[in-house]
Amino acid sequence: MAAATDGNATLSDLGEFGLIGRISDLAARTAPGEDVLVGPGDDAAVLRVRKGHVVMSTDLMVEGRHFRRDWSAAADVGHRAAAQNLSDINAMGGRAQWLTVGLAAPADLPAEWALDFTQGFAEECALVGAGLVGGDISQADQVVISVTVIGACAVSPVLRSGAEAGDVVAIHGRQGWAAGGLAVLGRGFRSPRVLVEAYRRPEPPYDAGPVAAESGATAMIDISDGLLADAGHLARASGVSIDITTGSFEVAEPLVAVGAAIGADPLQFILGGGDDHALLATFPPGPALPDGWTRIGTVSAAGDGPSVTVDGSAYDGPTGWSHF
Amino acid sequence: MAAATDGNATLSDLGEFGLIGRISDLAARTAPGEDVLVGPGDDAAVLRVRKGHVVMSTDLMVEGRHFRRDWSAAADVGHRAAAQNLSDINAMGGRAQWLTVGLAAPADLPAEWALDFTQGFAEECALVGAGLVGGDISQADQVVISVTVIGACAVSPVLRSGAEAGDVVAIHGRQGWAAGGLAVLGRGFRSPRVLVEAYRRPEPPYDAGPVAAESGATAMIDISDGLLADAGHLARASGVSIDITTGSFEVAEPLVAVGAAIGADPLQFILGGGDDHALLATFPPGPALPDGWTRIGTVSAAGDGPSVTVDGSAYDGPTGWSHF
Structure with a gap:
């Protein structure tokens, strides 16, 4: 209105x-x-x-x-x-x-x-x-x-720096939809409408953060620079390495459609996108994840230094956004 | 450095x-x-x-x-x-x-x-x-x-809205110096240096606000839009009228010099200037003002509506700054 x-x-x-x-x-x-x-x-x-x-x-x-x-x-x-x-x-x-x-x-x-x-x-x-x-x-x-x-x-703030080797990496919220919408707008189109709307009005999972904190999340960040870029921020702050398993993502149909239309791998929206404001967090390996969280990777010791890999390998696609 | x-x-x-x-x-x-x-x-x-x-x-x-x-x-x-x-x-x-x-x-x-x-x-x-x-x-x-x-x-915040008829209007801090400096810079000059420096690095009287609050100030505002403009904000918020007495200002020598050089009344810098971040406050009429405060006017009932006058009359010089 x-x-x-x-x-x-x-x-x-x-x-x-x-x-x-x-x-x-x-x-x-x-x-x-x-x-x-x-x-x-x-x-x-x-x-x-x-x-x-x-x-x-x-x-x-x-x-x-x-x-x-x-x-x-x-x-x-x-x-x-x-x-x-x-x-x-x-x-x-x-x-x-x-x-x-x-x-x-x-x-x-x-x-x-x-x-x-x-x-x-x-x-x-x-x-x-x-x-x-x-x-x-x-x-x-x-x-x-x-x-x-x-x-x-309500409880101690969850910082970026608390992840430990053995933790589970999990995500809450839509991821890649806004990036798909932006790709569509950038090519002069207005559909799939659901992606364009996801870009225009993201729907961050506002309750998920406090619930994760109460459920013992060890580290957390909102995905605003891109999933891999923000996983990198978290890995560096915690001094750990993170591996993301692409098979854990269900690639939504509109993302598949846009990927096909513009000749891009739709996973690129998910791994590089940052406008959905989904949450990325790490949890101890034992207990079940709180509702709505999906396991997408694992935390390991940093080895030669903090790193983020995708399915065990370095990723060479676009990984996010730099302001300068 | x-x-x-x-x-x-x-x-x-x-x-x-x-x-x-x-x-x-x-x-x-x-x-x-x-x-x-x-x-x-x-x-x-x-x-x-x-x-x-x-x-x-x-x-x-x-x-x-x-x-x-x-x-x-x-x-x-x-x-x-x-x-x-x-x-x-x-x-x-x-x-x-x-x-x-x-x-x-x-x-x-x-x-x-x-x-x-x-x-x-x-x-x-x-x-x-x-x-x-x-x-x-x-x-x-x-x-x-x-x-x-x-x-x-430390004590209750001093709002713009607490001034009452009979209160004293007082100021703390340099006023008009930054406006004088800006007038100089705007004409391509760099002196008097003391005014240019006052514009470049204002020296707000940081301790004076808390002291005024503890001393019973009834209303307070920092002068950022201009003395008369901010007196107007305070008068409207309080539903009172304010009269400023120009004779209460000691017009500093550099302001006199710049006024003479550019053919302007130096009072204009004092009444219209807003970059010094001096404090304007009202106090009950009885007790002495805290250190460093100078009485510059009086508060009266609003009458036909809140107003700000100068020496009892409407002021027709520049009164401050609007952002649009």
């Missing part, structure tokens, strides 16, 4: 304080709880914390690099901007509580875009009960979105 | 993970405390909080709009980026604890710039004992910096 605004007004028409007012109205609906002691509109928000710690993370999204306005509606971009930050807290085994947004945008950006973005953002936050409590806006040559989230963990 | 890097390397040469590594090294020096349970390098930082609340704020700085690389060194921009966020916590009467930085920048930005920026940022944080605990980087067409800070207040 679009946030109503005055026809074709731009940010310049609405003005800084007009825009802040409208965004604050939308934000206020996301954070009605008694724990928001002061919401948007002062020098800072004041937020009650019930644990003796906070987890805190910041992510950027840049127009033309992380999204295109002709590929995603404003509300989609809002959903994704929130999702990728909420996912970082999920990957610590935590629950997100409060977010701020910095929105830099050209003066001729339709005001509707900024408001629809905010509404999509707020809807995604509502999925986990988190509130938008502040932010800033500025003029810039392109849209740059910066989101910061804080939250808390 | 410049952060060492490899000659003329750009961000593109250094690469995403190279840059993150270097920035994390600099950041780690700012946050050595036992309260940083997990620092940069995981999905989120984990931070011990000792109060039952956090104060949280986000600010953007955009190249060409908030700073120019030919007017300010990278370290200066780092100092300012930190200062404007630390100042928001100051204006709540709080003390800043942890910050994250999102840095979007062109691939051909010298890596030295990003590292010097980080070093300046870290040095400013060190003035209040706050730590840089995380962030994100991305490629973009221009440099966009997004900073989020969290902190805590």
Whole structure:
């Protein structure tokens, strides 16, 4: 549903304080709880914390690099901007509580875009009960979105560095769908629609992180740079090696179809894709995995240094994304 | 002091993970405390909080709009980026604890710039004992910096909304110097140097916010949009009117000199300037003001609505800054 605004007004028409007012109205609906002691509109928000710690993370999204306005509606971009930050807290085994947004945008950006973005953002936050409590806006040559989230963990946070030889590597959530959708959009198509939608609005498994933490996960990361790239981050942080077994993936039919259409191995989307915000975690070998987790590999001692292999060998396909 | 890097390397040469590594090294020096349970390098930082609340704020700085690389060194921009966020916590009467930085920048930005920026940022944080605990980087067409800070207040946060008729309006910190410096730079000059330096590296009165809170300040704001503009924010939030007495300002000699040189009333820098991050607060009329605060005006009932007047009359000079 679009946030109503005055026809074709731009940010310049609405003005800084007009825009802040409208965004604050939308934000206020996301954070009605008694724990928001002061919401948007002062020098800072004041937020009650019930644990003796906070987890805190910041992510950027840049127009033309992380999204295109002709590929995603404003509300989609809002959903994704929130999702990728909420996912970082999920990957610590935590629950997100409060977010701020910095929105830099050209003066001729339709005001509707900024408001629809905010509404999509707020809807995604509502999925986990988190509130938008502040932010800033500025003029810039392109849209740059910066989101910061804080939250808390009920048990000890699950770091990237806790994996041990003998652990099981497991995944929770769709993987490769968003990459398939992006490949489709990049070739000027709009279907399979289910993949395009997966790219536009990822569905991170928000409950899976805290459950994994309570179930004894030894290390965890959200897959945002690509499955193999993020497995590499985890392996290096833990000082271990990881082998991924491709036979453990059920390659979904839409991915098979896109692979056939563009002449690519659909496994490439799964191994290299990073926009679904699935969770990758390691668990001790003994007990059964929590619900929804699929075993996809094993952890071994680092040997000559931390490494990630695929079916026992080095992988020579695309493995992820670098920002420079 | 410049952060060492490899000659003329750009961000593109250094690469995403190279840059993150270097920035994390600099950041780690700012946050050595036992309260940083997990620092940069995981999905989120984990931070011990000792109060039952956090104060949280986000600010953007955009190249060409908030700073120019030919007017300010990278370290200066780092100092300012930190200062404007630390100042928001100051204006709540709080003390800043942890910050994250999102840095979007062109691939051909010298890596030295990003590292010097980080070093300046870290040095400013060190003035209040706050730590840089995380962030994100991305490629973009221009440099966009997004900073989020969290902190805590020892006593109740001082909001914008608590001023009452009869209160005294007071200021703490240099006011108008940065605006004078900006006016000088905008005309292609580099002196008076003291004003240019005031613009490049503001010196917010970091201790004054918590002291004002403990001394019973009824409302407070940091002056970032301009003295009259921010007085207006405070007046509207409190539902009061504010009158500023220009005779209460001692117009510093460098401001007089610049005013004479460019044919402007130097009061214009004081009334319209917003880059010094001085504090504006209201106090009950009775007791003496805390050290360092100067009485500059009075609070009265709103009458026909909240307003800000200067020496009893509407002011028709420039009153501040709008981002769109």
